[in-house]
Amino acid sequence: MASVVQPTHPQLAVSAAIFRDGKVLLTRRARSPAKGFYSLPGGRVEFGESLHQALSREVDEETGLDIAIVGLAGWREVLPAAPGAGHYLIMSFAARWVAREPILNDELDDYRWMAPDALAGLGDLKLTGGLDEVIQSAARLVIT
DSSP: OOOOOOOOSOEEEEEEEEEETTEEEEEEESSSSSTTOEEOSEEEOOTTOOHHHHHHHHHHHHHOOEEEEEEEEEEEEEOOSSTTOOOEEEEEEEEEEEEOOOOOOTTEEEEEEEOGGGGGGOTTSOBOTTHHHHHHHHHHHHOO
């Protein structure tokens, strides 16, 4: 019987609020963590990688999109909810869509371009915690 290895330190991650024609890209997680929840594309920062390099790589891997990073929109800490669960510090950036159409990898199973002000009325969609606040902050950086 395999034992659960308890993480020993927080993981650094990045996410992107990508805007195109006034709408932001939401992606649905196909597996844990946050399986079935809509969030922003992103993932873990690898050792020796800058936050911007990690963000561009993760967005390309998950969605195939080319983006221009505008700036830091906020951050969120996700504490372990159960033994063996991850502890993450997620740095969320505002970005603009530059090129290509979304082609999702196996980590994601759906995407939607949504108006930032429409998120509050989406009671039927499961959203990750703090998503609306990060998107509103990112929108202030991107939409002028």
